[in-house]
Amino acid sequence: MNIVNKLTIRHLRKNKRRTLVTIIGVIISVAMLTAVATIGVSFMDLMKRQAIADGGEWHVLYNDVNQDQLQAIKKDENTKKIVLSKELGFALLKGSKNEDKPYLFIKQYNQAGFQQFPIKLSSGRLPKTPNEIVISNEINDSAQVDYKIGDVIKLDIGNRISNDPDIDGPLDQYYSLETDEKGEINEELKVTSTKEFTIVGTIKRPTSEPIWGPSYTVISYLDEGLYGKEEPVDAIVVLKRVTNSIFDHAENLAKKNHIDHVEMNHDLLHYYGAVKSEGMRTTLYSLTAIIMVIIIVGSVSLIYNAFAISVSERSRHLGMLSSVGATKKQKRNSVFFEGIMIGLISIPIGIISGLAGMWVTFLLLNSIIQGALEITERLKVTVTPGSMLLAVLVSIITIFISTYIPARRASRISAIDAIRQSTDVKLTRKAVKTSKIVRKLFGIEAEIGLKNLKRNRRRYQATVFSLVISIMLFLSVSFFTANLKKSLALSQDGQNYDIEMGIEQGRDDQLVNSILSTDEITKYTMISQAQYAQSWIEKDAVSDVLRQYEGFNSELVKGKYPYQVCLYALDDKSLKAYAKEAGADYNELQAGLNAIVIDKIRYEDEEAGKYVETKAIRTKVGEKIKLYSDNTEDEKQKYMNELTVSALTDQLPLGVIPEGPGSLDIVISETVLDQLGISADENRQLYINSTDPLKTQQQIEEMEEVKHFIHNVYQSRQQDKQMVMIMSVFTYGFIVLITAISIANILNTISTSISLRKREFAMLKSVGMTPKGFNKMINYESIFYGIKALMYGLPLSVICMLLIHKALMNSFSYSFSLPWMSIFYVTIAVFIIVGMSMLYSSAKVKKENIIDALKQENI
Template sequence: MNIVNKLTIRHLKQNKRRTLVTIIGVIISVAMVTAVATLGTSFLELMQRQNIAKEGEWHVLYKDVNKEQLEAVKNDEATKKLVISSDIGYAMLDGSQNENKPYLFVKEYNTQGFKQFPIEVSEGRLPKSVNELLISEAIDKNAKVTYKIGDQLTIQVGKRIQENSEGQDTILDQSRPLQTDDDGRTETLKKTETRSFTIVGIMKRPTWEPAWAPGYTILTYLDEKMIKANDTVNATVVLNKVNKSLFTHAEELAKKNKIESVAFNNELLRYYGLTNNSSLRTTLYSLTAIIMAVIMIGSISLIYNAFAISVSERSRHLGMLSSVGATKKQKRNSVFFEGMVIGLISIPIGIICGLIGIGITFLFINTIIEGALGVTEKLTLSVTPLSIIITCVISMLTIFISTYLPALKASRVSAIDAIRQTTDIKLTGKTVKTSTFIRKLFGIEAEIGLKNLKRNKRRYQATVFSLVISIILFLSVSFFTSNIKKSMELSQAGVNYDIQVSTQEENTLELFKSIASLEDVAEYTWLKEISLTSWIDKKDIADELEIYDESSLKDGKYQYFITLTALDEKSLQKYAREIGVDYHQLTGDSGKQSAIIIDTIQYEDGDSGKFVERKAIHTKVGKSLPLYYQDWETGAEDDLNKVEIAALTDTFPMGVHSAGVGGLNVIVSEQVLKQLVKNQYQNDIHSYLYLKSSDPLKTQQKIEEMKGSIQVYNIYQQRQNEEQLLLLMSVFVYGFIALITLISVANIFNTISTSISLRKREFAMLKSVGMTPKGFNKMINYESIFYGIKSLLFGLPISIIVMYLIHMALMNSFSFSFAIPWLNILYVITGVFVIVSIAMLYSSSKVKKENIIDGLKQESI
């Protein structure tokens, strides 16, 4: 070790406080990078495990492959595990009491299939031969048909067939509920073969079976040796390596072997950061680049300030080195060496602190998510060698960039200037000139405070820069998280209920009341719907409809399709409170028919694949909307009446789905519906009940046990998966915001407190010429205001630009308008002044205790 480096280490030891402040700054920065990387990888790893636990582990599915094609898939170098399966078909369930589930659904797996998919045996064992059967315990619980282990079961297995409007047969699968109309069942079961089985086990209802499926799943064994040349099966593959080339490789394999259909487990693959959707891939890459850039800038600013202040303090020390012959290179390397020493100490500690911090956070989070929404997997600390290497590289690069400018500055300082300490402050009359308006408005203390900032321009700029970075970090990340959550909600089906119930019974209201009173029903709404039309002025139509055929206009108006929905009294009162409208205005008692218009539509664009949110109509509260009943056979229209628009909203009540482009959702009371719709059209009104339940399967069973023709559509699994993802994403993003906020506050405190400490001589001089404690406090307060205003003037515009870039990145996969988060901006404005004031007062309180003589003698800390 050369003499300069030895002196650098000695200087670090002698100035323990400054060294400690610098080390803490670097530790915080490294911990931030580590925490963000670990939080991201741990969240994705949790979602992978949760998806596998519910849906099974697989990556690629080759459908309807013959024996030769199956061999090609099996021998492919990318294949790690191969699941062979086949949907044998449906059979009538003798003695079934559930009108919506009249079938048994027979599916067969090879041995690997029983391992890869979540199948929980509650009694007995798995099938080991083609004539053995594993049945679902749901048959006994819901269908009231009892099967025992050892029972023989002989069934006629066939395909569910429905004839479409063109007279062609459509094969239905488990994703399609039982097809019925007013006259009864519209599908048929075409028998293909007789199968006999021995029941060897009973399993819990598979998690991957849709709740609305018309058949109870039963499983048997598929013997690969018995597959004939012309037989077709499904080949589900678990890959050796999950990377972005898997899509191309699978498609090439399918093309080479003439496999007509290949599918991917997109839900699982997206948690690996993989997608074959180019728009979504662009979105992910763009967002990752923007967020990493923001984090890097925040880290660099935090560490740069620490080293910049360090070099400012060491200027006399560097001048002394220069006076005894130290070259520019030696002085520059001295700063680089200090950075290396700080890095060697701080990076390991920062990584450990980041991991410990996230680990402790996960302990608290797991207590929340374990019992919530059926999340079965724990959030565990996922640390990969790659993430640690990346953290180290980013941290070392950050330290190098942070020390580069201070090192250049150190190499250029002359011995005389450094010893006299004249490089930081170079005064001219113009430099410290202030407006007389400041003095008249705020007093002499404000003017002195502003002159102090101008005299210490670099320290002032460093503090303002820290504040600007903190503002950008908070606003960018909070905007990012809120938009990601909005995008996720937009990409989901908009389902806000567990069960939909409909019926053809005459006593609909009494039946719905009975269902709503079931013990597990947590929330419900029943509604009545009728499809109507309206003619809207050309200037008021949705932007997407501006590209229309002139022939579709009638007297300068465009025809809209109206879904008129009447909510029950209790649900309408709740909905009115939620959107801020007077419920009594909607009852029609005043003689006016008033309605709530949902003026926002949400849909997936078929051409671009984007999830879109747009205005459905451009109108105002108080205007009227004409309603017509149209006979679609004759085209005749019957003018019903007009409704007055009482409120415009983008909030959908439970059970109401977006009408789509060219459509409009109109919400009214039951009284207004009766006033609008004439008696001859009453048969066109359809009634539905929507429920949220604490136990959806149990509720479904109780509903199906009721007498009458009741259609139950249970989508709790879909809703559960969506809410799990939203919950976990919320935990992730709000944890991220909390982390960024703490880092920003630490950054500001570090910069301001160090800056104040360096001004001890200056404050001692002001006291020596008569500044009172009150005047000193006023000066500090005004400096805080100047800091806050200057940082907001720079920080807010830059933040809006960054937020717009994030918005544009999301627009590759989504389409909704850019909205400035005014509430977050208000939080930032308040937070900046509060944090700066607290930091200034905290730091200055220590300076106040200093003796004036000692302060004037003070050279450095």
């Protein structure tokens, strides 16, 4: 080790406070990078494991392949494992007490299938031959059929065929039991074969079995050798490598071998980062790049401030080195060497701190997540070589960038200037000039505070830069998380309820009250089945999306465009609750022809490959919407009446799913429906949200008077709800992390800056500044810092938000809006944090002896 490096180490030891502050700054930065990388990897790992637990570990499904096609799939270079599966069909479950599930559904897997799919054995063993089966526990529990291990059952297996001529082909297990208007079964079982099976075990209800389905699942063994060359099976493939190329690869393989149908396990693949949509891929890559740049900039600022804010204090040491013969290169390398030493200490501690912080966070979150959702997997701190290498490399790069500017500045400074520190203190008239208005409005303390900032411009700029970066970090990340949740909501299927049930109008009020009295129900809506009308909307009020379609002008009639109107009549209790949610006056809705218009809709534009949120119509409260009968194509159709817009909202009642552009959804009372001359159907639909949909359904089915159709969509919505909830936990956790880092950054920067000004404060006290005047000066400096930081931070944050919004628009379409509440919070927070930091730091220097502070050379 050369003499300059030895002196650098000695200087670091001598200035312990500054060294410790710098190390802490780097540790925080590295911990942030590690935490961010760990959050991303751990989140994807959790969702991947949960997707496997719910639907099995597989990537591609080739339907109905013969032996030749199967051999081609096996020989494919990317095939790791093949699961063979076959659906034998349905059989009547004799003795079933559950009228909604009269069937068994028989499915076969080979040995690999029992390993790759979530088949959880409760008792007995798994099948080993084609004449053995395992049955679902639900058969004994729900259907109350007394099957035991060892029983031999004979099943007539076939296909479900609907008696409704409008429904073609066999019905699968995802098609609920067909019933007619009287509630009687309206389908038949066409038997194709008869088989005997020995029950060898029981399993938990398979996740692939839909709750609303008409059957209980039983699973048998598939022996590949028993199938002839032409008898098809389903080939389910587990791949060696999962990349974006698998979509084209699978389609090409199917085309080459004349396989008609290929399915991809999108629920699992997108957690590997494999996304088929080009727009979605562009969105993910763009967002990743933007967020990484923001995080790296934040890290660079944190580390840079730790090095740069004390350049003036280090410059005297470097000047002394220069005075005894140190070259520019040696001075520059001295700063680089300091960065290396601090990095060697800080990076390992930062990585360990980041991982430890995530471990504690996940430990706390696991009970919350698993308690709130049907999630079987636990959050684990997932460490991959790539994520750790990324954190280390980015940390090294940020330390290098952070030390480069101080090192370059140190190499150029002359010995005399360094010792006198003449480059850091600007005393020219122009440099410290302040407006007379400042002194008149705020007093001499404010003027001195502003002059101090101008005198020590580099420290001042470093502090403002730290504040600006903190503002950008918080606003950009909060905007990103809010828009990510919004995008996720846009991509959902639109079902916002757990249970749907038909209710016969006029007779079942007591039944409805009984159903709604169950403790698990959190929200409900009773709706008369949608009634349709038509309206002619002025061209200027038509949705922007419609105006962009080709042929829009050709459909105009006298400057008006035809809209289909969907009228949803809510019962009194549901309407009262919904009116409060939508900001409407319930009494007004009951008094006349008033309505709530849903003016914002969400839909999937398959042609553009985007999820879109747009205005359904441009109207205002108080305007009229004329309704016409929905039976002709011209404006002379029968006029019905007009509705007054009582409120505009984007909130949807349970069960209402917008039909897309050109359709207008309107919520009215049942009284208004009568006034329009429209006869409601005899049946109404009851939509329910429940904390335990399965228990709620069971309670409803146990009510003797229930003879109505019940549809439980909870299972199909479960994964979407899990995603939204977990995303919320992670995104708000991310915001908390960034907020904590930002506050630490500000505290670190300001406390270091104040500590370096001990002699300056001592000088002011020596010429007569009172403690009160000193506090006023500090307060005004805090205000100047805050105003300056907001002047730069807010516009830069808006630019970051626009970039994030633009990246999302590759796959989504909705208008840009500023997060005004976040901006308000960050504005207040900046002044509070800066003020508290300044007061806390200055309180420590107040106790310093004036003579000792004036003589002090090192901190």
